[in-house]
Amino acid sequence: MSAPIWNEPPTVPLLQWFARGSLKQNLDKAIRLWVWMRLLYGDRTHRLPLPDPFTYVDFRDVFFSHSHTRGEKIPHLHDLDCPCAKPTIAWLFGAGNVTLPQWQEALSDQSCQQVIQLKSQEFQQALQQHDASPKQFQQILQERLFGRTRRTLAEDLQTLVDIHCLKREEQSFRRVSELPPCPQAFSANSGESYLSVQNLEFFTQPDLAAIAENFFQPINDYRRFFVHVEYVIPTQHLDRVDEWQAQLRDLWHKTPIPPLLMQYQPAGQSQVCSLVVYPVCIYYYRRGPYLCAYGQVPNATSDQKQMNWRNYRLDRIQSFTPLRWTAPQVPIALRQQYQSRTLPTPDTIEEWMEEAWGFDYYEPAQSLLLRFDREWDDRYIQGTLRHPTFKAVSYQEAKRLIQQTLKGQDKETMLKRLQACSPKDAYYQAFYRRNDPNVRQRLRAWRPRVEILLPWDLRERMATEVRREWEFYNG
Numbered sequence: 340m341s342a343p344i345w346n347e348p349p350t351v352p353l354l355q356w357f358a359r360g361s362l363k364q365n366l367d368k369a370i371r372l373w374v375w376m377r378l379l380y381g382d383r384t385h386r387l388p389l390p391d392p393f394t395y396v397d398f399r400d401v402f403f404s405h406s407h408t409r410g411e412k413i414p415h416l417h418d419l420d421c422p423c424a425k426p427t428i429a430w431l432f433g434a435g436n437v438t439l440p441q442w443q444e445a446l447s448d449q450s451c452q453q454v455i456q457l458k459s460q461e462f463q464q465a466l467q468q469h470d471a472s473p474k475q476f477q478q479i480l481q482e483r484l485f486g487r488t489r490r491t492l493a494e495d496l497q498t499l500v501d502i503h504c505l506k507r508e509e510q511s512f513r514r515v516s517e518l519p520p521c522p523q524a525f526s527a528n529s530g531e532s533y534l535s536v537q538n539l540e541f542f543t544q545p546d547l548a549a550i551a552e553n554f555f556q557p558i559n560d561y562r563r564f565f566v567h568v569e570y571v572i573p574t575q576h577l578d579r580v581d582e583w584q585a586q587l588r589d590l591w592h593k594t595p596i597p598p599l600l601m602q603y604q605p606a607g608q609s610q611v612c613s614l615v616v617y618p619v620c621i622y623y624y625r626r627g628p629y630l631c632a633y634g635q636v637p638n639a640t641s642d643q644k645q646m647n648w649r650n651y652r653l654d655r656i657q658s659f660t661p662l663r664w665t666a667p668q669v670p671i672a673l674r675q676q677y678q679s680r681t682l683p684t685p686d687t688i689e690e691w692m693e694e695a696w697g698f699d700y701y702e703p704a705q706s707l708l709l710r711f712d713r714e715w716d717d718r719y720i721q722g723t724l725r726h727p728t729f730k731a732v733s734y735q736e737a738k739r740l741i742q743q744t745l746k747g748q749d750k751e752t753m754l755k756r757l758q759a760c761s762p763k764d765a766y767y768q769a770f771y772r773r774n775d776p777n778v779r780q781r782l783r784a785w786r787p788r789v790e791i792l793l794p795w796d797l798r799e800r801m802a803t804e805v806r807r808e809w810e811f812y813n814g
Contacts, residue, residue, distance in 0.1 A: 696769050706744065736768075
């Protein structure tokens with residue numbers, strides 16, 4: 340069976356689909372995957388004469404020049420006619436089959452330069468919606484798109500397998516007889532908006548985004564994929580949450596994004612506090628949507644209102660008013676960051692979320708040491724992903740962490756407690772955000788099968804909770 344013909348243009352929606360997550364972080368790979376598709380499924384001008392199935396070696400021998408490296412290192416600029424020498428701009432805006440010298444000659448033509456500049460500007464404007472900066476885009480345009488290691492290109496092939504554009508057969512790859520739907524395949528009358536169908540990078544778990552991509556359309560008139568999340572926002576506050584989302588969306592389209600004078604009612608408090616903050620993004624975490632903002636924080640005295648991050652649940656925001664950056668209410672420190680162009684971005688949050696477990700990413704990170712009994716670990720803990728820092732450690736490593744962390748009587752008490760435990764139990768270390776309520780809720784849900792060994796203050800806090808619980812049932 341012959342392979343289908345694929346000739347989709349490199350639009351931003353299509354590259355977002357190839358990125359499998361953040362287009363900002365994976366833009367060069369997304370462009371390279373678009374080129375791969377032309378090489379594998381394009382018309383006769385672009386399709387490589389590869390056997391079916393083919394190996395990476397088959398591809399290398401057909402695609403690159405004979406002087407291209409056979410090893411694992413990044414290929415040096417060995418041959419101007421080798422495809423590994425061609426910059427991204429030539430692949431993206433050229434015909435795709437021109438050599439580097441031909442491309443350089445074309446760029447010397449003024450009319451060609453104007454066309455390329457126009458395409459580049461249009462592409463750049465679309466990319467900015469995905470937080471890809473013009474500087475980043477221009478840098479990628481000048482890079483050698485296929486000047487990559489063998490391992491990187493092999494990973495590209497595996498990505499095509501993951502999105503069902505290739506089939507894996509041991510060490511070989513086989514073209515598919517039917518390609519999966521991509522953004523260009525959806526018509527304006529399909530009843531499915533592009534935003535709801537394709538722009539799934541808001542899923543922080545890439546595998547969940549992949550499931551959504553595969554099952555966004557009904558199959559034989561029935562939906563086969565559903566997502567249920569815990570959502571605690573009261574029904575009477577839903578209109579307020581919708582209003583804040585709409586207003587924030589409009590604000591984030593403005594240049595510059597203004598600071599907000601916000602009236603907020605913290606959890607468990609009857610009084611509303613007035614704060615000036617810079618809105619960064621909306622983050623759904625566990626129970627509801629939060630505005631992640633940088634600026635003044637609740638419950639701080641006038642001399643303590645230094646700049647910091649906080650998460651504000653949308654239904655607890657009473658009102659907010661956009662301010663000019665020159666307004667007297669704007670704190671000097673926040674205005675200085677605006678003037679120096681150092682205001683924070685959502686990327687900062689993502690980086691901090693990776694560093695430690697918990698949504699209070701602005702809190703200090705602490706080492707967490709846990710013990711589970713073997714049965715519970717076998718059933719529910721091992722083989723699961725809690726956080727990138729959540730990893731199993733040996734009994735001896737647990738002992739070493741206690742010796743390094745604690746001092747005096749606390750250390751002696753914990754070492755004695757550890758000695759009474761079974762070395763066959765499961766021990767895990769993680770880094771978590773101090774006082775983070777979400778982590779504490781997770782630990783409570785594991786009771787009584789989990790024991791907190793470190794830190795000492797969290798262990799004592801949980802012990803106090805357990806004693807209080809026991810009083811409920813011991814009457």
